[in-house]
Amino acid sequence: MLDLTHYVAGPYATRLMATQGADVIKIERPGFGDPSRHLGPFPDDNPDPEKSGLFLALNCSKKSVTLDLKKSTGKNIFLEMLGWADVVVENYQPRVMASLGLDYETLKGIKPELVMTSISNFGQTGPYRDYSAREINLYALGGLMYITGDPDREPLHMGVRLAQYGAGQNGFVGTLSALWHRDSTGQGQQVDVAISEYLSTILENALSQYSYTGSNFRRTGNRGYGRAAWGPYPCKDGYVGVIAGPDHRWPQVSELMEIGALADPKFDDRAGRGANADELDGLMLPWLLEHRKREIFEKAQDMGLAFAYVASPEDILGWEHLRERDYFTKVLHPVAGELEYPVGPYQPRGIDWELNPAPTLGQHNQEVYGDLLGFSKEDLVRLREMGVV
Numbered sequence: 001m002l003d004l005t006h007y008v009a010g011p012y013a014t015r016l017m018a019t020q021g022a023d024v025i026k027i028e029r030p031g032f033g034d035p036s037r038h039l040g041p042f043p044d045d046n047p048d049p050e051k052s053g054l055f056l057a058l059n060c061s062k063k064s065v066t067l068d069l070k071k072s073t074g075k076n077i078f079l080e081m082l083g084w085a086d087v088v089v090e091n092y093q094p095r096v097m098a099s100l101g102l103d104y105e106t107l108k109g110i111k112p113e114l115v116m117t118s119i120s121n122f123g124q125t126g127p128y129r130d131y132s133a134r135e136i137n138l139y140a141l142g143g144l145m146y147i148t149g150d151p152d153r154e155p156l157h158m159g160v161r162l163a164q165y166g167a168g169q170n171g172f173v174g175t176l177s178a179l180w181h182r183d184s185t186g187q188g189q190q191v192d193v194a195i196s197e198y199l200s201t202i203l204e205n206a207l208s209q210y211s212y213t214g215s216n217f218r219r220t221g222n223r224g225y226g227r228a229a230w231g232p233y234p235c236k237d238g239y240v241g242v243i244a245g246p247d248h249r250w251p252q253v254s255e256l257m258e259i260g261a262l263a264d265p266k267f268d269d270r271a272g273r274g275a276n277a278d279e280l281d282g283l284m285l286p287w288l289l290e291h292r293k294r295e296i297f298e299k300a301q302d303m304g305l306a307f308a309y310v311a312s313p314e315d316i317l318g319w320e321h322l323r324e325r326d327y328f329t330k331v332l333h334p335v336a337g338e339l340e341y342p343v344g345p346y347q348p349r350g351i352d353w354e355l356n357p358a359p360t361l362g363q364h365n366q367e368v369y370g371d372l373l374g375f376s377k378e379d380l381v382r383l384r385e386m387g388v389v
Helices: 009-018 053-058 072-082 094-099 104-110 135-141 162-185 195-201 206-213 221-226 247-257 270-275 277-289 293-302 313-317 320-324 365-372 377-385
Strands: 002-004 025-028 063-066 087-090 115-120 189-194 230-235 238-243 328-333 337-342
Touching: 002 009, 002 072, 009 053, 009 087, 009 115, 009 162, 053 337, 063 365, 072 104, 072 365, 087 162, 094 115, 104 115, 115 162, 135 162, 135 195, 162 189, 162 195, 189 195, 221 230, 230 277, 238 277, 238 293, 247 277, 247 293, 270 277, 365 377
Parallel strands: 002 025, 002 087, 025 063, 087 115, 115 189
Antiparallel strands: 230 238, 328 337
């Protein structure tokens, strides 16, 4: 696989492939590399392109070569590498690959069975195809911002790059589907992944509600769908997720908190709790603020209540449940040292995740250009002097 991706969405797609055994060659700009190398977090907040936490996490198990595709020699070397590859993954704006003479139609003419996955903000077609966007733009235009937040406040953006990682997963699945199609028919294809469309596909029932009724889904905050005692509440050491339903479980909430007033019949169903939400919160909050999140969570779960707590990164790294499931693994990087990563988003039976350290910039130039393509050391010196690698 030839990996022409950068930042988050594309590298996450190819990380999922590389850590499950695909041979992924990441092609980076000479002297600079993937721009995510220059984004934090960095140890001691000291920037170093070989120590970016973002880059290291997204590029495990890949090989790195440097190549300037804007130079004709660089383009020709890429085309030589194409003969080796089953898949090309890129996440430039749609105009970029065409400007380099490396768009899908051109590459298909050279290798008809090629699978090319293209991840972009708004897709390869349509009037927005060449528009620029950041995560906050995509979150807004994808529709999720409209339904996130309190009803009387401005729309909110999530604190993580949800659009990027979701589109990366779509790119991964779409590539596998295209490979299955190629193996079945002998025909390659281009997989077109729009980051904004990933967000529109997870709008829950907002789109269907408008289609059926003509009314827009409204922001509801923590009292969504007329619920009360439903969502994150402050506790002694953070926040705990209180889930009041289903109705037949409500008596257990009163028992958990040892608050007799919660057993009042007016709180027995969702409508009653919604109508008396402020009073309900006033009864629960003093108890919650006296107890710790893990204590509340574990006691509630023992009683069959679907409570949770808001976990910090420290909580997650120390969570014994994930440890027992071998969710994390340690990887030793030659520059950054030993780091711990989640192995993957699921656990396939009979297939082990292969997490090797992310490559240093151009680490595999000799292996790829020398061993794979047959270039001599003198050729590589000349290409380096020309600024091609």
